[in-house]
Amino acid sequence: MASKKPESSGTGLEVQIDPNLRYEQAVKELEKLISDMESGKFSLEETLLAYQRGAALLKHCQAVLAQVEQQVRVFEA
Template sequence: MDDMTKMTFEDAMTELETIVRQLEEGKSRLEDSIALYERGVALRKHCETRLREARLRVEKIALGENGQPIGTQPLDGVEES
């Protein structure tokens, strides 16, 4: 399941939808169905975690003398909502 942490939300959700369709078709063998279901549950959890983590974080790029970005700093005035 390590591979999943790197998965994008969209990829995870697309796979979840595919699994749901496969299960609903009911053509898989029982063992496969259980494995699919477990994978689906993990994918769902991954997606939900991603969503729960979502919060607005606003930063401003700080530019150095030469105009190159040297870091970030909070954006005054508009950061929280």
């Protein structure tokens, strides 16, 4: 996989996501972040950081899925 720029949450703060992070690992981390945020165990600041990390993880997952879709299209052609 080609190296990617760091994921951005749109808040001006860059959240670093390892471009080699496996899809399954990213989804698992995202699910944990969501669960933790919903439980109310984070402070406001921690919630913001979790949201930023989650947004970057989601963007990473979408990019991985798009790449796999493209590969499937090539195989089907």
